Amino acid sequence: MRILVQKFGGTSLATEQAREFVIRHIARERDRGxxxxxxxxxxxxxxxxxATDTLLKMIASNGDSLPAREKDLLLGCGEIISTxxxxxxxxxxxxxxxxxxxxxAGVITDSTFGxxxxxxxxxxxxxxxxxxxxxxxxxxxxxxxxxxxxxxxGRGGSDTSATALGxxxxxxxxxxYTDVNGILTADPRIVSEAKPLTVVGYAEIxxxxxxxxxxxxxxxxxxxxxxxxxxxxxxxFSEDEGTLxxxxxxxxxxxxxxxxxxxxxxxxxxxxxxxxxxxxxxxxQLQVFQSMARHGISVDxxxxxxxxxxxxxxxxxxxxxxxxxxxxxxxxNAVSGCAKVSxxxxxxxxxxxxxxxxxxxxxEASIPILQSADSNTTIWVLVRQENMAxxxxxxxxxxxxxx
Numbered sequence: 001m002r003i004l005v006q007k008f009g010g011t012s013l014a015t016e017q018a019r020e021f022v023i024r025h026i027a028r029e030r031d032r033g034x035x036x037x038x039x040x041x042x043x044x045x046x047x048x049x050x051a052t053d054t055l056l057k058m059i060a061s062n063g064d065s066l067p068a069r070e071k072d073l074l075l076g077c078g079e080i081i082s083t084x085x086x087x088x089x090x091x092x093x094x095x096x097x098x099x100x101x102x103x104x105a106g107v108i109t110d111s112t113f114g115x116x117x118x119x120x121x122x123x124x125x126x127x128x129x130x131x132x133x134x135x136x137x138x139x140x141x142x143x144x145x146x147x148x149x150x151x152x153x154g155r156g157g158s159d160t161s162a163t164a165l166g167x168x169x170x171x172x173x174x175x176x177y178t179d180v181n182g183i184l185t186a187d188p189r190i191v192s193e194a195k196p197l198t199v200v201g202y203a204e205i206x207x208x209x210x211x212x213x214x215x216x217x218x219x220x221x222x223x224x225x226x227x228x229x230x231x232x233x234x235x236x237f238s239e240d241e242g243t244l245x246x247x248x249x250x251x252x253x254x255x256x257x258x259x260x261x262x263x264x265x266x267x268x269x270x271x272x273x274x275x276x277x278x279x280x281x282x283x284x285q286l287q288v289f290q291s292m293a294r295h296g297i298s299v300d301x302x303x304x305x306x307x308x309x310x311x312x313x314x315x316x317x318x319x320x321x322x323x324x325x326x327x328x329x330x331x332x333n334a335v336s337g338c339a340k341v342s343x344x345x346x347x348x349x350x351x352x353x354x355x356x357x358x359x360x361x362x363x364e365a366s367i368p369i370l371q372s373a374d375s376n377t378t379i380w381v382l383v384r385q386e387n388m389a390x391x392x393x394x395x396x397x398x399x400x401x402x403x
Contacts, residue, residue, distance in 0.1 A: 001130055003171040004034040007140065007162035010051060011179040012236040013082050014044035019089055021236050025177065026135060027095065035130040039140040039162040040086055042078025050078045068113035072152045079139035087137050097135040100125065102161060103144025111145045115154035118143060121168035156217020163220040167227035174224060174231050176216055181235040182242030183215050185401040186264040190389050193402035199244045201346045204262045207378050211265035211342035221245065260354060261345035261399040264392055268385050271318035272335040272370055275325060276308035285309050291324050301340055301373060301382060310371060338370060339388035342380050343395055349376040361398035367391050
């Protein structure tokens with residue numbers, strides 16, 4: 001069988017009109033001879049009746065009294081409802097379809113309720129469904145333990161479900177349908193000249209997702225990369241083929257212009273914290289990061305020197321982080337209202353002058369750089385949030401991503 005996995009997000013399933021587009025994509029690929037596994041998210045977004053955030057609000061007035069196990073039972077309902085509704089719609093259109101929960105589809109996880117990790121995918125039930133000619137509609141975001149307890153996979157869980165099933169079934173491709181037309185060079189709400197990318201590498205899109213681009217979850221990309229399965233990110237509401245994610249830059253005859261920088265991403269709402277060692281102290285970094293870990297504060301953008309450490313936390317954690325450090329006897333300096341801007345590209349590794357062009361672009365726009373760091377595919381700069389939009393536009397122009 002030629003197997004194709006399609007994943008449809010919440011906005012793709014939220015209305016009857018949207019579901020008509022979903023049916024067209026399913027029917028088109030079925031007519032092309034694919035055996036289809038269709039992974040679905042909960043319908044809609046916060047405020048819609050069966051969206052995940054809406055389900056959480058149903059128990060919010062009870063505080064944190066619901067254990068994680070029972071919370072997963074609640075959160076799994078949204079995807080199950082989507083599964084049943086889509087199967088009903090497909091059958092009404094004359095397309096044979098069968099619905100499966102994540103567990104019934106063979107997604108076996110550990111028992112970490114709320115953020116379970118997939119340990120195995122058993123494909124027997126899916127293969128049986130496909131062999132009898134049905135479209136297999138699978139509830140994303142969920143699996144089951146060996147003891148048949150329902151678990152949810154955490155943030156980006158439906159994307160992860162889709163790529164895990166694609167890898168296990170050795171699918172020809174995984175198509176991620178969303179409400180945007182592929183992956184763009186920057187956030188189009190900020191950079192009006194942002195362009196859709198035709199082809200992008202796994203590492204590049206993984207970094208873009210980690211650094212603020214929310215089209216696909218990096219966990220899902222990592223699974224696809226390991227299995228060498230191409231992903232396509234495309235819009236539910238058009239026939240455009242969107243962005244192909246693969247390391248084969250001539251896949252299906254597609255070629256791209258070679259650029260050092262692929263895109264610009266951003267994360268707003270962060271606070272920079274600087275901590276300095278007391279005279280004669282050699283373990284300041286150990287004390288600082290152990291204390292952050294003990295109090296559940298996520299740290300990022302870390303620069304360590306012999307005399308101290310500079311790092312960022314989310315604005316929401318900044319007050320707590322400062323209090324923790326003050327109790328240890330430090331006098332931290334906190335700069336709130338910052339944003340991390342990331343310049344990403346698989347072609348920048350070992351290329352002289354990339355950082356110089358970043359500094360040039362921001363200097364020309366009179367934007368101070370508060371901090372910087374780099375990896376082989378990404379250079380990060382920290383700026384004040386009030387300068388973030390101008391920084392994104394300046395960098396987008398400097399690296400000619402609009403062309």
